[in-house]
Amino acid sequence: xxxxxxxxxxxxxxxxxxxxxxxxxxxxxxxxxxxxxxxxxxxxxxxxxxxxxxxxxxxxxxxxxxxxxxxxxxxxxxxxxxxxxxxxxxxxxxxxxxxxxxxxxxxxxxxxxxxxxxxxxxxxxxxxxxxxxxxxxxxxxxxxxxxxxxxxxxxxxxxxxxxxxxxxxxxxxxxxxxxxxxxxxxxxxxxxxxxxxxxxxxxxxxxxxxxxxxxxxxxxxxxxxxxxxxxxxxxxxxxxxxxxxxxxxxxxxxxxxxxxxxxxxxxxxxxxxxxxxxxxxxxxxxxxxxxxxxxxxxxxxxxxxxxxxxxxxxxxxxxxxxxxxxxxxxxxxxxxxx
Amino acid sequence: xxxxxxxxxxxxxxxxxxxxxxxxxxxxxxxxxxxxxxxxxxxxxxxxxxxxxxxxxxxxxxxxxxxxxxxxxxxxxxxxxxxxxxxxxxxxxxxxxxxxxxxxxxxxxxxxxxxxxxxxxxxxxxxxxxxxxxxxxxxxxxxxxxxxxxxxxxxxxxxxxxxxxxxxxxxxxxxxxxxxxxxxxxxxxxxxxxxxxxxxxxxxxxxxxxxxxxxxxxxxxxxxxxxxxxxxxxxxxxxxxxxxxxxxxxxxxxxxxxxxxxxxxxxxxxxxxxxxxxxx
Numbered sequence: 001x002x003x004x005x006x007x008x009x010x011x012x013x014x015x016x017x018x019x020x021x022x023x024x025x026x027x028x029x030x031x032x033x034x035x036x037x038x039x040x041x042x043x044x045x046x047x048x049x050x051x052x053x054x055x056x057x058x059x060x061x062x063x064x065x066x067x068x069x070x071x072x073x074x075x076x077x078x079x080x081x082x083x084x085x086x087x088x089x090x091x092x093x094x095x096x097x098x099x100x101x102x103x104x105x106x107x108x109x110x111x112x113x114x115x116x117x118x119x120x121x122x123x124x125x126x127x128x129x130x131x132x133x134x135x136x137x138x139x140x141x142x143x144x145x146x147x148x149x150x151x152x153x154x155x156x157x158x159x160x161x162x163x164x165x166x167x168x169x170x171x172x173x174x175x176x177x178x179x180x181x182x183x184x185x186x187x188x189x190x191x192x193x194x195x196x197x198x199x200x201x202x203x204x205x206x207x208x209x210x211x212x213x214x215x216x217x218x219x220x221x222x223x224x225x226x227x228x229x230x231x232x233x234x235x236x237x238x239x240x241x242x243x244x245x246x247x248x249x250x251x252x253x254x255x256x257x258x259x260x261x262x263x264x265x266x267x268x269x270x271x272x273x274x275x276x277x278x279x280x281x282x283x284x285x286x287x288x289x290x291x292x293x294x295x296x297x298x299x300x301x302x303x304x305x306x307x308x309x310x311x312x313x314x315x316x317x318x319x320x321x322x323x324x325x326x327x328x329x330x331x332x333x334x335x336x337x338x
Numbered sequence: 339x340x341x342x343x344x345x346x347x348x349x350x351x352x353x354x355x356x357x358x359x360x361x362x363x364x365x366x367x368x369x370x371x372x373x374x375x376x377x378x379x380x381x382x383x384x385x386x387x388x389x390x391x392x393x394x395x396x397x398x399x400x401x402x403x404x405x406x407x408x409x410x411x412x413x414x415x416x417x418x419x420x421x422x423x424x425x426x427x428x429x430x431x432x433x434x435x436x437x438x439x440x441x442x443x444x445x446x447x448x449x450x451x452x453x454x455x456x457x458x459x460x461x462x463x464x465x466x467x468x469x470x471x472x473x474x475x476x477x478x479x480x481x482x483x484x485x486x487x488x489x490x491x492x493x494x495x496x497x498x499x500x501x502x503x504x505x506x507x508x509x510x511x512x513x514x515x516x517x518x519x520x521x522x523x524x525x526x527x528x529x530x531x532x533x534x535x536x537x538x539x540x541x542x543x544x545x546x547x548x549x550x551x552x553x554x555x556x557x558x559x560x561x562x563x564x565x566x567x568x569x570x571x572x573x574x575x576x577x578x579x580x581x582x583x584x585x586x587x588x589x590x591x592x593x594x595x596x597x598x599x600x601x602x603x604x605x606x607x608x609x610x611x612x613x614x615x616x617x618x
Contacts, residue, residue, distance in 0.1 A: 089476070
């Protein structure tokens, strides 16, 4: 990321007003994995909220719920390798008046236990928080079996479910606190890899509220998760090339912030979505569905093109599958030419 | 506010009479709806009667009462037995039973907790109730409450893998405030459990999973009462009561007939059945 910034960002700074710097926010610009921010936030929340209980399915070391487990062993339940039971038990704890956070890898949480989430958590509208880590291809070497690239689609389709995808450590911390105060089922999608801080220091997360970095007259890039920082980088490159592109962080994928989306769509020619997820059923679908019915405008979706991920180093995989600022630039230009 | 008493000396003839009334309500509502699960509702009627009219402490006028005992109907297709028990306990008016499975009714085909007070959690997809019961039992323990959690499973239901995940969890976390039942009527939709997918040896399986197991005749009121009282004395282990039952129990021409798993009685069958049950 820093290499790219030097190649493109430095040049553009002279001719155009810069977007907010990429490496910013809490932690003095040090990259943080959203799962690490989650582990820390959960620990802090545990000190404030006596009703908080945390459940995991034998992955507490990876999901970082282990920190909470160590501090509050009486309020931590390891269910072993059993995701269906994980969701059921969390549901029961919520029925007993507790605030359960249930964590495991995204592919297992939303896939293996999808029906439990549907039948129990969503149908009965329970106050269960599903915070899954290891989403997307940046899981890396473990390969497609462990890379959730359909989880947003699986969760978004469920009535009563709220779906949130934080983009950096700071936002993750705020999301954890926000959903603790919110009543109802929530799915939070976190990643394994370290990501740059993108949200400004004074940013305040609110469920259902997107953050607009800047509205572009030519194009607006609607992104989530790790794609937000890449969208910002792409906007810099585009600006340098004379294309005015804005960036929106649609951290809450459901309910979609249609007001912000519509405002942006009305002021530009094309919308491009970017997510580390299949182009089917995720952010791209949500945005396209809304725009096609309310403000038809040319759109393109960046994501996995109906295929599985594979093994490799995260940074290799990002390039291989086109999760790069360069691909966003290319896509924006192509969409403008359509 | 009516408070349902818990425990003490059981009035067996009172319970038998309640079970008879429960069965009649089950048959009437199923005939009225024209569809639903007759066999498994009747086979579990005695167990549910003892829970609602003897063992559980609950307040029909205050379904959210924090200290109530909880009942989870994991075999959600037996919804009629739960609805009948709730109506006869006074959670809602008996006339509501006529709306079973109809558009706009809170009495959904399978129990929906968002629509009907007294239903602890929506069920219907098999294999999920025991995990939920575990979670409630954990929560009650965290709060230092002495309330107990009861969960009713079907025998065919134990073919679901999640049941065994939950079986491990309950034993691992020593949930002695949890008592589950298996309504072991031996039949599932496609035929006898022994043909479809054997679940035997039930008792040994649950014992091997770390449970205290009590094997009883699930239509013997005294045996059900005694088993529930015994379960309360067991420490550091969950209890499984294997209730050996007869599908369609109480109506001679439904008993042991697999075809009555998922169909409702006709008007003629209802008339005959009510006569057998001694409707006055």
